[in-house]
Amino acid sequence: MQLFHLEYFLAVAEALSFTRGAHRVNIVQSAVSAGIKQLERELGAELFVRQGRSIRLTPAGEVLLPRARVVLADVQAARDAVDAANGTVRGTVVLGTLAHVGSIDVLRILQEVRRDYPDVIVKLRQTVQGTRTSLEDLRSGALDLALVSVPEQAAPGFELYPMHVEGIDFVCSARHRLSGRKRVALSELVDEPFIDFPEGWGNRATVDNSFSSAALNRTVSTEVVSFSMALELVRQDLGVVFLPRSALGIGAGMGTWSIKTPLSWRIQLARSAARQPTAAEQALILKFRQTTQPVFP
Structure with missing residues (x-):
């Protein structure tokens, strides 16, 4: 053999x-x-x-x-x-990444890896299926490292390195009954048609967990995989949404109204704890930790 x-x-x-x-x-x-x-x-x-x-x-x-x-x-x-x-230090690292990574400057990190470790090859794979799929790929070995969004501080079987945390805002159209409010309670939202992301996405899990903890139910009427699409649907009065604050971008104030909430969106760099990281993986982990400071904006 x-x-x-x-x-x-x-x-x-x-x-x-x-x-x-x-x-x-x-x-x-x-x-x-x-x-x-x-x-x-x-x-x-x-x-x-x-x-x-x-x-x-x-x-x-x-x-x-x-x-x-x-x-x-x-x-x-x-x-x-x-x-x-x-x-x-040489080798190949398969790195999974999310569709949106907040303030994490992945491009800069990859540039620094190429500069400092020219014999390390990083294969970048973006997922539109969310954190759950990335964790499954880490467990199976299809990915070596991945940027994920895990609401909890730890995930069994994985090593998590905090990379980014920011607030999650409630967003409605400028014509919505809650437009102009500074605060909103989850109990006021149970009858709203929600736009959200597929199950398995970290931001979806955060919101689902919050409603579940409050013993409240909500209806997700539309699922999307694009933050810009979610905002456009909100502008057209087709639903409301919870979004990471950095995803609002130029959408804030353009036909939408955002309300700050106590919810937080977290991004971590994850690897399987079932095996030791290679030297190339350790080099990439080090670059992420040196370059990224997980602060709350």
């Missing part, structure tokens, strides 16, 4: 595509397919069920997946140790 066979297998298993898997390892698809067939012959079991253009893992593939990650992580740790002895 060759290490590159496991690398091919892992790439295809995470992408659930031979084409995308080959792209991840920068190898032609025919070579990846041949390598996986060789691995299947050596193991005496098929690893993928091939159904036309779609594939899925077989039970044997499901069993192999976490073990392949462990083997490759151990190999990377050995490489890190040798590189450290030579004063070098």
